[in-house]
Amino acid sequence: MQKEHVFRLVLILALVVLSVVSLFPTLQLGGLQKTETAMVDEIKTLTGLTRAEIESGLTSGNLESLVRRTISGDTLEKALELSDKLIKHNSKITRVEGKSIRQGLDLQGGTYLVYEVDLPQLLRDKAKNKDSRLEDIITATIKQSEEGIDFFTSLQENFTSRQIGLNRYFGSKGQTDEKIIEELQNEATDAIDRTLENIRNRIDQFGVSEPSIQKEGNRRIVVQLAGIQNIQRAKAVIGKTALLEFKLVKDADIVISVINDIDRVMRKMRMGEDIITDQQPGTDATQDTTLGEKAEDKQVSLSELFGDQADTTVEADTTGGVVVDQKTFSEKPFSSLLRQLSGRSEIFVPLKNEQVVQRILQIPEVVDVLPGDAEFLWGRETTTLGEEQFLELHLVKQEPELLGSMLTDAQVQIGGGGDQSMRAGAAEVHMELNNEGSKKFAVFTGMNVGKFLAIVLDNKVATAPRIKEKIPSGSARIEVGNMDEAKDLALVLRAGALPAPIHAITENTVGPSLGRDSIDKGKNSAIIGLALVVLFMIFYYRGSGVIADFALFLNIIFVLAFMAGFHATLTMPGIAGIILTVGMAVDANVLIFERIREELRTGKTIRAAIDSGYSQAFRTILDANVTTLITAVVLYSFGTGPIKGFALTLSIGIIASMFTAIVVTRLIFDMITARFAIKKLSI
Amino acid sequence: MQFFKNLNVDFIGKRKLAYLFSATLILLSLVSLILHRGPKYGIDFTGGTSLQVKFEKQINVGDVRNSVSKIGFGNAEIKRIGLAEDNEFIIRVEQMSEGSDAAVMMEDQLTKDFPENPYDIRAVTEIGPTIGSELRRAAIFAVLFSMIGILIYISWRFEFKFAVAAVLALFHDVIITLGFFSVLNYEITLVVIAAFLTIVGYSLNDTIVVFDRIRENMKVLRREPFASMVNISINQTLSRTIITSFTTLIVVIVLLIMGGEVTFSFAFAMFVGIIIGTYSSIYVASPIVIEWHKRAELKKR
Numbered sequence: 001m002q003k004e005h006v007f008r009l010v011l012i013l014a015l016v017v018l019s020v021v022s023l024f025p026t027l028q029l030g031g032l033q034k035t036e037t038a039m040v041d042e043i044k045t046l047t048g049l050t051r052a053e054i055e056s057g058l059t060s061g062n063l064e065s066l067v068r069r070t071i072s073g074d075t076l077e078k079a080l081e082l083s084d085k086l087i088k089h090n091s092k093i094t095r096v097e098g099k100s101i102r103q104g105l106d107l108q109g110g111t112y113l114v115y116e117v118d119l120p121q122l123l124r125d126k127a128k129n130k131d132s133r134l135e136d137i138i139t140a141t142i143k144q145s146e147e148g149i150d151f152f153t154s155l156q157e158n159f160t161s162r163q164i165g166l167n168r169y170f171g172s173k174g175q176t177d178e179k180i181i182e183e184l185q186n187e188a189t190d191a192i193d194r195t196l197e198n199i200r201n202r203i204d205q206f207g208v209s210e211p212s213i214q215k216e217g218n219r220r221i222v223v224q225l226a227g228i229q230n231i232q233r234a235k236a237v238i239g240k241t242a243l244l245e246f247k248l249v250k251d252a253d254i255v256i257s258v259i260n261d262i263d264r265v266m267r268k269m270r271m272g273e274d275i276i277t278d279q280q281p282g283t284d285a286t287q288d289t290t291l292g293e294k295a296e297d298k299q300v301s302l303s304e305l306f307g308d309q310a311d312t313t314v315e316a317d318t319t320g321g322v323v324v325d326q327k328t329f330s331e332k333p334f335s336s337l338l339r340q341l342s343g344r345s346e347i348f349v350p351l352k353n354e355q356v357v358q359r360i361l362q363i364p365e366v367v368d369v370l371p372g373d374a375e376f377l378w379g380r381e382t383t384t385l386g387e388e389q390f391l392e393l394h395l396v397k398q399e400p401e402l403l404g405s406m407l408t409d410a411q412v413q414i415g416g417g418g419d420q421s422m423r424a425g426a427a428e429v430h431m432e433l434n435n436e437g438s439k440k441f442a443v444f445t446g447m448n449v450g451k452f453l454a455i456v457l458d459n460k461v462a463t464a465p466r467i468k469e470k471i472p473s474g475s476a477r478i479e480v481g482n483m484d485e486a487k488d489l490a491l492v493l494r495a496g497a498l499p500a501p502i503h504a505i506t507e508n509t510v511g512p513s514l515g516r517d518s519i520d521k522g523k524n525s526a527i528i529g530l531a532l533v534v535l536f537m538i539f540y541y542r543g544s545g546v547i548a549d550f551a552l553f554l555n556i557i558f559v560l561a562f563m564a565g566f567h568a569t570l571t572m573p574g575i576a577g578i579i580l581t582v583g584m585a586v587d588a589n590v591l592i593f594e595r596i597r598e599e600l601r602t603g604k605t606i607r608a609a610i611d612s613g614y615s616q617a618f619r620t621i622l623d624a625n626v627t628t629l630i631t632a633v634v635l636y637s638f639g640t641g642p643i644k645g646f647a648l649t650l651s652i653g654i655i656a657s658m659f660t661a662i663v664v665t666r667l668i669f670d671m672i673t674a675r676f677a678i679k680k681l682s683i
Numbered sequence: 684m685q686f687f688k689n690l691n692v693d694f695i696g697k698r699k700l701a702y703l704f705s706a707t708l709i710l711l712s713l714v715s716l717i718l719h720r721g722p723k724y725g726i727d728f729t730g731g732t733s734l735q736v737k738f739e740k741q742i743n744v745g746d747v748r749n750s751v752s753k754i755g756f757g758n759a760e761i762k763r764i765g766l767a768e769d770n771e772f773i774i775r776v777e778q779m780s781e782g783s784d785a786a787v788m789m790e791d792q793l794t795k796d797f798p799e800n801p802y803d804i805r806a807v808t809e810i811g812p813t814i815g816s817e818l819r820r821a822a823i824f825a826v827l828f829s830m831i832g833i834l835i836y837i838s839w840r841f842e843f844k845f846a847v848a849a850v851l852a853l854f855h856d857v858i859i860t861l862g863f864f865s866v867l868n869y870e871i872t873l874v875v876i877a878a879f880l881t882i883v884g885y886s887l888n889d890t891i892v893v894f895d896r897i898r899e900n901m902k903v904l905r906r907e908p909f910a911s912m913v914n915i916s917i918n919q920t921l922s923r924t925i926i927t928s929f930t931t932l933i934v935v936i937v938l939l940i941m942g943g944e945v946t947f948s949f950a951f952a953m954f955v956g957i958i959i960g961t962y963s964s965i966y967v968a969s970p971i972v973i974e975w976h977k978r979a980e981l982k983k984r
Binding site: 106114116146147148503504505506507508509510511513514517518521522524525528529530532533536537540572573575576579580582583584586587590591594597598616619620623624625626627628629630631632634635638639640642643646647650 | 813825873931935949
């Protein structure tokens with residue numbers, strides 16, 4: 001073997017190895033999914049649950065409680081063991097999926113939603129006075145923007161051409177048109193950011209594996225949810241307007257007495273004493289466990305926690321237990337689930353105990369011991385204390401003191417050190433209230449100095465600052481730990497302050513069954529198309545055809561490996577792109593082979609014919625492929641999701657085909673002609 | 684195995700005939716487009732709602748139409764997909780006024796009217812009218828930009844006259860493919876636009892191979908008159924042109940037959956485009972180069 005061959009051979013082999021490594025997770029995935037299906041089937045027969053129920057239980061993390069709820073006795077244990085296995089298997093699949101070729105929404109099923117800020121509505125909302133002239137301008141602007149002119153550019157032009165100053169409707173008198181347009185643009189961007197924040201908060205509840213929420217341009221948000229079951233519900237929740245409320249936090253002593261009451265209720269329940277006898281369901285003997293055995297263990301089973309009448313709908317986390325303070329467990333079963341109570345009104349709940357606590361709070365007897373005007377609300381974010389993660393729980397007055405609609409603005413400010421009440425560099429959020437809000441707030445703060453005020457967005461507490469003094473002006477300051485927190489809080493406040501006028505303008509949903517069909521059809525077409533092309537090449541070019549076919553296989557492997565390596569998305573048009581590549585990839589080899597035949601006809605030796613065939617064909621191949629690449633790149637930049645997938649596979653296919661046709665086949669020819677004294681080339 | 688050995692077909696001599704043929708096809712395409720008031724745009728470009736459902740048991744298009752007409756969708760376009768026993772349909776309506784969800788309304792009505800015949804929702808698409816017109820514009824820009832890109836690249840690699848000839852041939856291909864869609868009343872969707880761009884790239888591929896040989900032969904066959912030199916070049920590359928078109932056609936036909944609803948229109952556009960594109964690189968692009976060359980020669984004198 002010649003030295004120069006070795007170099008190319010090593011290069012090619014390295015690429016092949018790299019490709020195989022990058023494709024390995026994708027190959028593994030099919031088998032893993034088959035095992036999963038088998039496991040799901042087994043659970044199905046054991047429990048009688050449907051596949052959809054099991055799968056949604058799996059994504060939302062409450063499969064175990066689902067199984068507990070459905071069956072009992074001997075099969076329960078078996079089913080639980082199996083579902084535990086399934087959960088572990090599923091998380092392995094998720095890991096492998098992260099390194100595989102990603103399937104587009106059109107293949108795995110899912111929803112693609114595009115939301116757009118209603119700019120005309122935003123203008124109407126912002127306008128100081130509304131008249132027919134403004135409406136005329138807005139209508140004209142809408143029309144022009146539909147023709148592709150930027151909304152704000154067109155707005156400004158429409159004002160100028162009518163010789164009306166923008167300050168007549170927007171901003172303040174002294175402002176120039178440019179300044180006002182800039183402010184309106186910022187307003188629109190802000191509306192997008194606020195909506196993005198809202199959607200992000202709400203999407204969590206769907207158990208979507210890889211939700212994608214992105215800004216597109218300056219007035220759109222694209223949401224992609226893979227494998228979602230109930231699209232209508234998702235749409236309803238995502239499209240809902242944010243609800244911002246300000247609620248008074250109950251004093252620490254009330255909180256402590258409420259917790260004590262709950263402890264009492266729980267204790268009684270665990271002892272089997274019915275508090276309100278006629279409301280108690282029958283007891284389940286199989287769930288009975290004695291306290292003595294388990295109290296040594298830090299992990300306490302749920303049935304124990306709830307006593308005899310344990311309702312198995314408790315949302316347990318996957319380990320099946322909760323963290324309790326062993327010392328206080330028997331005395332104060334509820335308190336033992338919580339941390340850090342002394343003197344503070346907020347309760348810290350270890351993240352692990354969240355669902356159990358939530359469950360306890362919903363028990364009718366527990367609800368009964370709450371003061372009539374109070375409710376528990378969870379915090380929005382987790383806090384880390386030491387090594388553990390906690391969620392805050394707040395006891396607040398149900399009736400809100402202020403509504404988001406009374407808020408006009410919220411901005412982040414950084415302390416310069418000049419202000420005596422603020423540390424230099426510390427961040428705070430300024431919020432402004434409207435007239436009505438200012439009056440209410442003045443009275444309320446005056447009456448409640450020293451207490452805490454919870455800022456609640458969509459029933460989750462963002463923060464609960466202390467009221468330091470009466471705030472008469474309607475302009476309040478909230479001190480926050482750092483810049484990021486301040487930014488988040490300002491966003492929360494603005495999100496609820498002015499509901500952004502936003503609409504879904506595109507929805508594209510593909511059901512999982514159609515996706516599976518598409519994959520099957522794509523696969524079959526690819527295999528049959530490939531087989532026909534391969535056979536034709538061998539039929540027409542004989543031995544050389546075999547070499548070209550080898551290059552074709554490598555080509556497909558390279559394309560797929562690239563997709564997997566970059567975790568790129570494969571769509572149905574993308575599959576079409578690969579299939580098309582199969583047909584077109586042989587082109588380079590056809591060009592070379594035809595050229596070699598021509599050279600042979602002129603009487604050249606085999607080596608010379610191959611040499612000049614490759615070198616003559618190279619320029620043609622390059623020119624022909626560059627132009628195809630130009631169109632593919634244009635397509636990629638103009639296309640939407642699935643089309644981008646097509647442009648991508650086509651582009652990679654073209655590039656890979658140049659490499660395999662020129663470098664790989666050449667090396668094979670060179671090695672064969674160097675090794676054997678070939679008298680007649682099989683071409 | 685060789686199908687084409689020492690070919691010497693007089694393509695250029697018959698170019699007048701080819702002009703007539705192309706002109707007829709273009710004319711027919713334009714007439715059809717005018718009669719149909721432009722291309723028939725799919726939901727991607729017009730906006731609207733489309734619901735794809737698959738029933739478990741046998742059901743007719745009429746039954747489905749009766750059902751949806753009860754909620755005011757009497758003019759819905761209802762299309763059966765696949766075989767009759769698949770019981771699968773696409774129901775398409777124009778966008779309703781904002782806020783009301785046409786897809787949900789139809790789903791509810793179908794559930795109500797056919798309680799004995801459950802269905803699976805295969806796909807739902809709802810596209811607002813603004814986004815449709817926007818996409819239409821983007822599609823036109825995409826085609827134009829790729830043409831400009833090609834014009835620049837070929838002008839740089841070859842000569843300007845080659846670039847113009849190549850781009851004219853591309854217009855020829857796209858218009859005729861569009862004509863086929865118009866005559867058959869097929870819809871232009873985003874996927875079809877993608878196919879058009881691919882045709883542009885593909886047809887160009889063929890054209891460039893021929894041009895490349897012409898460029899090469901301009902040095903080798905200096906004595907030969909320009910037209911016959913072009914004819915020789917076409918003959919020399921003919922075998923490659925046809926083999927490549929053939930292998931590509933194989934996969935496109937497979938896709939056409941087996942690819943299903945999603946890729947059908949794509950494969951159909953490719954099918955027409957490949958045939959027209961192969962023809963045009965022989966009979967349209969090269970003759971234009973010759974005509975241009977002739978004029979330039981006349982001017983010189």
